[in-house]
Amino acid sequence: MSSKKSRRQFLRESLAVGAGLMFSDKLLASLAGISSPERLAADAAADKGEKRARSVIYIYLDGGSSQTDTFDPKPEAGRDYVGNYRNPIETNVPGIIIGEKLPRLAKMADRYSLLRGMIVKTNAHETAHYRMQTGDMTQGSIVYPSFGSMISYLKEKEYQNPLFPYITLTVSSTRFNEAGFLPPKYKPYDTGGAPGKEYFDVSGIYDHTVPDSLLSQRKELLEMLGPLGEAVESTQEVRRAEELRAQNYRLILGDTRRVFDLAEEPEELRLAYGMTDFGQSCLAARKLVQAGVLMVVVRFRGWDTHKEHFKRMDARLEELDKGVSSLLLDLEKYGLFDQTVVLCGGEFGRTPRIGWGPPWNGGRGHWGDAFSYLVAGGGFRGGCVVGKTDAKGEQVVERPIYPADLWASIYTLMGVDPRRTVIHPTQGEIPILPSYGVEGQSNGLLTEIMG
Amino acid sequence: MLFAVLGGRASSIDQLVGEKLRQQGISPSPQCSDARFVRRLYLVTTDRVPSPEQTRDYLQRRNREALVDSLLASEGFVQKMTLKWGDLLRIKSEFPSTHWPNAVQAYNKWLTDRFRANTPYNVFVRQLLLGTGSNFRVPETNIYRTGSDRSPATQADNIALLFMGQRKAPSEWSSFFTQIKFKGTGEWKEEILCLDIDMPAPAVPVRLAEGVAVKLQEGTDYRKPFVEWLTSDDNRQFARAMANRLWFWFMGRGIVEPCDDMSPENEPSNAPLLDYLTDRFVASGYDIRALVREILLSETFSRSTLSTRENRADSLWFSHYPLQRLSSEQLNDAICDITEVPDFYSSRAPEPFTNYPLGTRAIELGDGTVTTTQLELFGRPSRDLALESNRDNRLDSKQTLYLLNSTNVYDKLRTSPYLKSLVQRKLGTKQVVEEIYLRVLNRPVSDREVAAVTKWAAGLSPRNRSRNMAESLIWALLNSNEFLFMN
Numbered sequence: 001m002s003s004k005k006s007r008r009q010f011l012r013e014s015l016a017v018g019a020g021l022m023f024s025d026k027l028l029a030s031l032a033g034i035s036s037p038e039r040l041a042a043d044a045a046a047d048k049g050e051k052r053a054r055s056v057i058y059i060y061l062d063g064g065s066s067q068t069d070t071f072d073p074k075p076e077a078g079r080d081y082v083g084n085y086r087n088p089i090e091t092n093v094p095g096i097i098i099g100e101k102l103p104r105l106a107k108m109a110d111r112y113s114l115l116r117g118m119i120v121k122t123n124a125h126e127t128a129h130y131r132m133q134t135g136d137m138t139q140g141s142i143v144y145p146s147f148g149s150m151i152s153y154l155k156e157k158e159y160q161n162p163l164f165p166y167i168t169l170t171v172s173s174t175r176f177n178e179a180g181f182l183p184p185k186y187k188p189y190d191t192g193g194a195p196g197k198e199y200f201d202v203s204g205i206y207d208h209t210v211p212d213s214l215l216s217q218r219k220e221l222l223e224m225l226g227p228l229g230e231a232v233e234s235t236q237e238v239r240r241a242e243e244l245r246a247q248n249y250r251l252i253l254g255d256t257r258r259v260f261d262l263a264e265e266p267e268e269l270r271l272a273y274g275m276t277d278f279g280q281s282c283l284a285a286r287k288l289v290q291a292g293v294l295m296v297v298v299r300f301r302g303w304d305t306h307k308e309h310f311k312r313m314d315a316r317l318e319e320l321d322k323g324v325s326s327l328l329l330d331l332e333k334y335g336l337f338d339q340t341v342v343l344c345g346g347e348f349g350r351t352p353r354i355g356w357g358p359p360w361n362g363g364r365g366h367w368g369d370a371f372s373y374l375v376a377g378g379g380f381r382g383g384c385v386v387g388k389t390d391a392k393g394e395q396v397v398e399r400p401i402y403p404a405d406l407w408a409s410i411y412t413l414m415g416v417d418p419r420r421t422v423i424h425p426t427q428g429e430i431p432i433l434p435s436y437g438v439e440g441q442s443n444g445l446l447t448e449i450m451g
Numbered sequence: 452m453l454f455a456v457l458g459g460r461a462s463s464i465d466q467l468v469g470e471k472l473r474q475q476g477i478s479p480s481p482q483c484s485d486a487r488f489v490r491r492l493y494l495v496t497t498d499r500v501p502s503p504e505q506t507r508d509y510l511q512r513r514n515r516e517a518l519v520d521s522l523l524a525s526e527g528f529v530q531k532m533t534l535k536w537g538d539l540l541r542i543k544s545e546f547p548s549t550h551w552p553n554a555v556q557a558y559n560k561w562l563t564d565r566f567r568a569n570t571p572y573n574v575f576v577r578q579l580l581l582g583t584g585s586n587f588r589v590p591e592t593n594i595y596r597t598g599s600d601r602s603p604a605t606q607a608d609n610i611a612l613l614f615m616g617q618r619k620a621p622s623e624w625s626s627f628f629t630q631i632k633f634k635g636t637g638e639w640k641e642e643i644l645c646l647d648i649d650m651p652a653p654a655v656p657v658r659l660a661e662g663v664a665v666k667l668q669e670g671t672d673y674r675k676p677f678v679e680w681l682t683s684d685d686n687r688q689f690a691r692a693m694a695n696r697l698w699f700w701f702m703g704r705g706i707v708e709p710c711d712d713m714s715p716e717n718e719p720s721n722a723p724l725l726d727y728l729t730d731r732f733v734a735s736g737y738d739i740r741a742l743v744r745e746i747l748l749s750e751t752f753s754r755s756t757l758s759t760r761e762n763r764a765d766s767l768w769f770s771h772y773p774l775q776r777l778s779s780e781q782l783n784d785a786i787c788d789i790t791e792v793p794d795f796y797s798s799r800a801p802e803p804f805t806n807y808p809l810g811t812r813a814i815e816l817g818d819g820t821v822t823t824t825q826l827e828l829f830g831r832p833s834r835d836l837a838l839e840s841n842r843d844n845r846l847d848s849k850q851t852l853y854l855l856n857s858t859n860v861y862d863k864l865r866t867s868p869y870l871k872s873l874v875q876r877k878l879g880t881k882q883v884v885e886e887i888y889l890r891v892l893n894r895p896v897s898d899r900e901v902a903a904v905t906k907w908a909a910g911l912s913p914r915n916r917s918r919n920m921a922e923s924l925i926w927a928l929l930n931s932n933e934f935l936f937m938n
Contacts, residue, residue: 126545126546126549126800126820127546129546130546130547139599139600140599140600141598141599141600141605143547143833143835143836164849171824172824172827174820174822174827175545175546175799175820176545176546176547177833177834177835179833180835181835181836183830183843183845184827184828184830184833184843184847185845185847185849187827187828189849190824192824192857192858192859193858201858203824203853203857203858203859204849204852204853204855204856204857205852205856206856207856207857207858207861209861209865210856210861214919214923215856217907217910217911217923218923218926218927220907221904221907221923221924221927222927222930222931224903224907225900225903225904225927225928225931226931226932228897228899228900228903229892229900229931229932229933230487230892230894230933230938231757232756232774232932232933232936232938233756233757233758233771233774233938235774237774237776237845237846238774238932238936240846241846241851241932241935244846244847244848244850244851244852245851245855245930247848248848248851248852248855248856249855251852252852252855252856425836425838425840426618426836426838
């Protein structure tokens with residue numbers, strides 16, 4: 001959308017087109033939005049005092065973010081560790097300090113907790129991505145699905161929504177196969193496009209260069225030519241292709257796509273999130289969980305700062321601070337906070353000790369032995385710190401937390417037994433979280449901040 | 452053992468398929484049209500749709516044998532075989548194969564050299580399984596260092612799956628792989644496969660199969676006697692598994708299905724046919740091209756995908772050619788070819804990122820880690836598993852949505868040099884429509900289709916009408932079932 005005005009105009013047009021076609025936008029809107037049956041069920045559950053997380057927003061700091069400069073500052077460790085950020089700041093929770101470039105988040109530490117005992121035990125990107133996103137550290141021959149793919153699979157029957165259950169803003173990392181042993185349809189849907197730009201083109205759903213009038217004309221052409229062409233055997237799959245296209249057109253020309261229309265949001269709110277692709281992705285994530293999507297990954301790239309770390313951090317951290325703080329407030333405002341888990345962290349941390357010499361010139365390398373995650377909402381209590389690192393932030397000295405513990409806790413909050421099993425195509429029945437409960441790969445649920 | 456000599460006459464694929472169909476009381480579908488044949492043949496042998504010139508050329512000459520021979524001798528066939536084996540050997544830079552680009556390149560080249568030379572399959576497997584040394588320099592050693600679990604039992608299972616079509620190896624087979632050790636080097640992800648020849652040999656002979664055992668000699672490579680037996684004519688299952696796999700690759704369905712689950716309980720749908728193919732494969736000296744050639748020249752291969760009233764229910768006996776969605780790479784490369792807009796590929800390992808030369812085709816990537824949204828979306832194998840089912844050609848709603856309305860597809864149409872030149876040539880509507888049908892669907896357009904498009908185009912605004920018509924028509928045909936499926 002170029003501006004709010006043209007956006008409204010566009011919507012009027014699209015609604016007019018929609019009305020002329022054979023589907024109900026109202027129905028789709030209700031499935032996607034405020035008065036969905038699920039939502040009503042969730043409300044009912046809340047009334048009974050039973051809180052359950054419905055969705056997860058994972059702010060994925062791709063490349064691995066520095067724990068020292070964000071959620072586990074070590075001001076006493078000396079210049080070789082703190083670098084340019086010598087003055088971490090007090091938060092609104094006494095005793096908790098965070099990095100000086102996160103002033104907005106500092107004002108709301110009661111809303112989130114910090115996991116300072118994260119361990120992934122590898123410094124290789126691809127293995128760390130895999131371990132962090134699947135929770136699997138067994139090094140066995142089975143490749144597991146990411147949490148997002150697995151939860152889409154586990155909740156497939158109850159998930160009735162025209163939007164895909166697992167969405168990445170904007171492109172998945174593909175450093176490992178996220179569907180694991182599941183079929184590829186459980187992979188995340190990538191929106192593509194640039195939410196921070198004037199137009200947010202959403203792959204398959206919206207493209208600003210193709211007006212609705214042309215979409216409809218082309219749809220006619222497609223429908224007209226099909227029967228005139230060479231006969232195609234009417235297999236189940238061919239018949240399904242027709243159904244799928246009909247479904248797709250409801251998404252393309254219907255009302256559901258409005259969930260991606262950021263121009264509908266107040267200007268001040270958009271500015272608070274930050275008018276960058278990351279900031280606006282956080283805003284889009286709120287809209288998506290509001291519409292019932294199970295798992296949204298906001299993939300924030302550029303944290304692999306081997307060189308000129310601090311120069312790059314200055315910009316990144318401000319974006320992060322704006323995006324995440326606005327997201328937490330916004331979720332609260334819409335009453336989504338208790339049903340949405342927010343996670344923020346990367347595949348590993350970064351070396352606490354800075355490499356000052358060339359070629360690094362003040363850089364931090366990969367560090368899988370100790371790093372931090374921020375968690376909030378969905379039943380996680382705020383204002384706490386779980387786990388502790390040594391004086392330099394190099395090793396976990398109290399309460400190690402493994403990826404399996406994090407996902408087991410989230411499964412529990414979502415009402416899924418973390419010990420449940422599924423069927424592998426060749427290996428039979430296997431646990432969804434093979435490392436959970438295994439010595440050296442798991443240290444138990446995050447009970448400190450649950451319930 | 453049943454040999455494929457029936458009633459005293461030499462058998463052939465069509466006779467054996469016909470026999471089965473007669474037994475079942477059904478008759479086969481007729482042959483497909485020449486236009487369907489040329490598209491199918493290019494796709495199965497080279498993973499490409501034919502160009503308009505190639506289509507036209509075949510429709511004029513109609514020399515099936517000449518086309519089959521030229522395609523089997525082409526570099527496209529070598530690329531296709533390298534892709535298929537790359538899937539089975541799980542060639543991938545990063546997790547979980549961790550071949551790293553060095554081994555990926557070397558491994559692919561090793562395969563390509565062998566398929567280009569049409570190395571007999573038994574020789575190929577012997578070479579593949581007996582390597583020692585650096586995985587960067589002796590790339591075949593990577594077969595033993597793919598994935599996180601390198602235990603002897605896992606090695607044996609992998610070999611049973613790849614070369615015997617069996618999901619589990621006999622437990623005794625582990626003994627042949629106990630000597631394998633890996634030694635790191637100073638180079639990231641380089642490892643040297645060496646054999647621990649001091650490993651004590653089992654006291655008693657190790658069982659290979661029913662009634663066959665071998666006494667391992669200390670100080671020798673235990674893999675050797677195993678591989679010799681595996682690839683010998685005595686081990687018929689070795690040839691039988693590959694014959695079934697090749698049939699699956701070119702016919703879309705195994706005689707035993709799934710083709711890599713050949714347990715005794717999973718019976719072939721046509722046992723004499725599988726026996727015949729196995730015999731032919733062994734008799735040819737394990738010549739892959741020769742067996743593929745025989746399959747491609749059979750009437751069974753060139754049957755229509757359309758069922759008749761009486762054979763509609765048949766999905767087992769090849770009365771009609773199974774309809775399949777184009778594979779992820781086929782679809783991807785076809786859209787690039789049609790629009791003349793190549794994709795951009797880049798490898799994130801090792802840093803800094805390496806870009807592939809522009810114009811690289813998806814089938815040439817050779818690395819399961821190097822990918823794009825579209826390739827992932829359409830079920831390109833993850834290369835995490837060596838199962839044929841790891842390639843998923845099923846249609847889902849994200850795929851149809853992507854073709855209908857994605858910025859990626861629109862960008863290809865918008866920037867297409869082909870479309871630009873087509874419009875500049877200022878042809879009449881009929882000629883444009885003819886050309887586009889031949890280009891996208893590889894067939895002549897019908898008069899009714901020309902009329903329909905012409906009528907539809909009249910509704911477009913006059914501004915840029917010819918451009919809009921051409922672009923919309925390509926878009927519509929890319930979204931048609933005729934394009935999406937190998938008809």
